[in-house]
Amino acid sequence: xxxxxxxxxxxxxxxxxxxxxxxxxxxxxxxxxxxxxxxxxxxxxxxxxxxxxxxxxxxxxxxxxxxxxxxxxxxxxxxxxxxxxxxxxxxxxxxxxxxxxxxxxxxxxxxxxxxxxxxxxxxxxxxxxxxxxxxxxxxxxxxxxxxxxxxxxxxxxxxxxxxxxxxxxxxxxxxxxxxxxxxxxxxxxxxxxxxxxxxxxx
Amino acid sequence: xxxxxxxxxxxxxxxxxxxxxxxxxxxxxxxxxxxxxxxxxxxxxxxxxxxxxxxxxxxxxxxxxxxxxxxxxxxxxxxxxxxxxxxxxxxxxxxxxxxxxxxxxxxxxxxxxxxxxxxxxxxxxxxxxxxxxxxxxxxxxxxxxxxxxxxxxxxxxxxxxxxxxxxxxxxxxxxxxxxxxxxxxxxxxxxxxxxxxxxxxxxxxxxxxxxxxxxxxxxxxxxxxxxxxxxxxxxxxxxxxxxxxxxxxxxxxxxxx
Numbered sequence: 001x002x003x004x005x006x007x008x009x010x011x012x013x014x015x016x017x018x019x020x021x022x023x024x025x026x027x028x029x030x031x032x033x034x035x036x037x038x039x040x041x042x043x044x045x046x047x048x049x050x051x052x053x054x055x056x057x058x059x060x061x062x063x064x065x066x067x068x069x070x071x072x073x074x075x076x077x078x079x080x081x082x083x084x085x086x087x088x089x090x091x092x093x094x095x096x097x098x099x100x101x102x103x104x105x106x107x108x109x110x111x112x113x114x115x116x117x118x119x120x121x122x123x124x125x126x127x128x129x130x131x132x133x134x135x136x137x138x139x140x141x142x143x144x145x146x147x148x149x150x151x152x153x154x155x156x157x158x159x160x161x162x163x164x165x166x167x168x169x170x171x172x173x174x175x176x177x178x179x180x181x182x183x184x185x186x187x188x189x190x191x192x193x194x195x196x197x198x199x200x201x202x
Numbered sequence: 203x204x205x206x207x208x209x210x211x212x213x214x215x216x217x218x219x220x221x222x223x224x225x226x227x228x229x230x231x232x233x234x235x236x237x238x239x240x241x242x243x244x245x246x247x248x249x250x251x252x253x254x255x256x257x258x259x260x261x262x263x264x265x266x267x268x269x270x271x272x273x274x275x276x277x278x279x280x281x282x283x284x285x286x287x288x289x290x291x292x293x294x295x296x297x298x299x300x301x302x303x304x305x306x307x308x309x310x311x312x313x314x315x316x317x318x319x320x321x322x323x324x325x326x327x328x329x330x331x332x333x334x335x336x337x338x339x340x341x342x343x344x345x346x347x348x349x350x351x352x353x354x355x356x357x358x359x360x361x362x363x364x365x366x367x368x369x370x371x372x373x374x375x376x377x378x379x380x381x382x383x384x385x386x387x388x389x390x391x392x393x394x395x396x397x398x399x400x401x402x403x404x405x406x407x408x409x410x411x412x413x414x415x416x417x418x419x420x421x422x423x424x425x426x427x428x429x430x431x432x433x434x435x436x437x438x439x440x441x442x443x444x445x446x447x448x449x450x451x452x453x454x455x456x457x458x459x
Contacts, residue, residue, distance in 0.1 A: 104347035143213070143348040165380050170347045171387035180351055181391075184358035188324075192362065195327035200334055202364035 014114030024142040026111035031060040037115040044108045053103045055137050061155045062137040064130035065099035095129045101169035104140045134159045140166045206316040208336035212352025214322040216344045217373040222319040223415035228433030233314035236283040240318040240332040245287035252413035253286045261288035263305050264297035272308045280418050299328030333360040338368035367393030373400045398432035
């Protein structure tokens with residue numbers, strides 16, 4: 001990957017302005033420095049396959065999202081897509097609120113912030129398929145409702161306000177939820193042994 | 203009859219204590235209700251109920267050399283029997299979390315409904331114990347992916363000890379249009395029904411500042427009404443109070459960590 005995402009998301013590589021671990025602090029930094037550019041998010045969780053995603057910003061407010069992985073790992077029809085094939089789009093990535101759902105969930109992430117001139121993002125910010133509500137990334141990825149409120153306040157009036165939600169996309173992903181449940185069950189049983197509670201497991 | 207319910211969330215900030223007290227007050231119209239602040243690491247029930255200066259709390263009952271009686275830590279307020287937990291770090295350090303079993307057993311013998319306000323994070327034996335001791339859990343969620351993920355995790359922890367989900371509360375709801383779809387989808391993954399969706403409410407924050415439960419401070423708000431609907435939907439199960447108390451007492455008592 002040379003830029004922040006796949007070929008369909010045409011964003012040139014920006015200037016690295018901050019490298020942090022943790023989505024919440026990265027989004028806070030993007031907001032306070034009024035970043036125009038993008039955050040490259042690399043999940044560290046075993047659940048996440050390690051495939052990166054991107055959230056773009058205009059003056060610190062989230063505008064678009066993309067992830068190289070599709071929601072529902074088992075539903076992915078091919079391992080890599082071939083841009084420009086001219087056929088139906090192959091569902092090997094996720095966009096907009098679907099991308100947020102794919103990136104959200106348990107586990108830490110490594111995040112880098114990059115700066116770009118606004119015109120370098122114009123094409124992506126004009127494409128509705130990548131668009132996200134201004135508060136959604138802070139709410140769904142960073143678990144920071146206060147930052148989400150500030151992002152909504154700063155957002156322009158014509159910001160994304162569609163019905164589709166990242167949460168609904170997350171809840172549709174039965175495989176992902178089954179993976180969360182299995183991981184939690186295994187963790188619970190392991191900890192029960194550590195805490196001397198294993199005699200009470202069912 | 204008695205049923206012990208753990209009120210759990212998996213993450214902080216969802217309004218778990220507000221919800222525990224609101225459910226308790228709504229259920230108190232029909233039942234004798236005891237609310238225990240079982241979140242011993244981050245106790246805050248006392249701040250919601252004007253009991254920040256209570257002389258004897260759950261912390262005293264959990265000390266190995268305690269000579270406090272359980273009844274000394276029970277306060278009758280707002281139509282509830284409240285067992286607050288103190289906020290002393292030293293007492294938290296010295297507490298023996300396994301003594302919670304005996305405390306709960308004694309409380310269970312003398313009430314209809316026992317609500318255990320549980321820890322947000324699942325990082326210690328004392329945090330998990332309410333899920334082990336309860337008959338069922340009420341999971342409090344906010345309509346966000348992190349909250350749902352953590353709620354699913356809490357449910358699995360509880361289920362691994364045979365504690366099933368009695369129902370789910372969606373709290374601090376801002377988007378009324380989407381929440382019905384979200385709640386319907388979420389019901390596929392949670393063991394119990396959606397008890398109610400509670401709108402985001404300034405009154406909840408004001409009630410906390412005033413040191414009163416929401417249903418006492420602002421009983422006519424939409425949020426208070428939603429909590430009453432949740433209590434109506436909570437299908438309490440008859441249990442034999444002696445059997446419940448025995449279960450707590452006879453459970454294997456582990457060594458402290």
